[in-house]
Amino acid sequence: MAKISVQGYGEFEIENGRKLVNALEDNGVDMLHRCGGKAKCTTCRVEVLSGNLGPINEMEANIIETKGLADGVRLSCQVCVSGDATVKPVMTVTLSGLDAGPRPEEA
Numbered sequence: 774m775a776k777i778s779v780q781g782y783g784e785f786e787i788e789n790g791r792k793l794v795n796a797l798e799d800n801g802v803d804m805l806h807r808c809g810g811k812a813k814c815t816t817c818r819v820e821v822l823s824g825n826l827g828p829i830n831e832m833e834a835n836i837i838e839t840k841g842l843a844d845g846v847r848l849s850c851q852v853c854v855s856g857d858a859t860v861k862p863v864m865t866v867t868l869s870g871l872d873a874g875p876r877p878e879e880a
Contacts, residue, residue: 774789775854777857778859779859779860779861780862782862792877793854795877795879796854797819804865804873805864805866806874808850809876810875810878812836812850816864816871817877818847818848818862818863818864819862820863821846822858822861824857824858826852826860827852
């Protein structure tokens with residue numbers, strides 16, 4: 774189990790291997806995931822404040838580079854929890870007024 778602290782929401786114990794976006798949503802964080810977890814829209818972005826969310830896969834690396842996202846930003850739909858971290862959601866349903874989108878499938 775990993776401890777994931779989410780700025781403004783609290784700290785949660787999450788099973789290793791779970792998709793971060795789904796784990797956050799299941800713990801009350803109103804994450805966006807407009808493309809359904811396909812690493813296309815970047816609405817599920819989180820800023821990593823501390824800790825390590827593990828390696829970045831090729832799909833995530835490509836979209837981060839293509840969109841010019843800041844260092845320390847990860848796509849929560851591509852992260853499989855593997856260790857403790859503190860994150861800040863960049864976009865949420867509440868902040869954007871958008872529908873969350875289709876729920877990403879677990880890895």
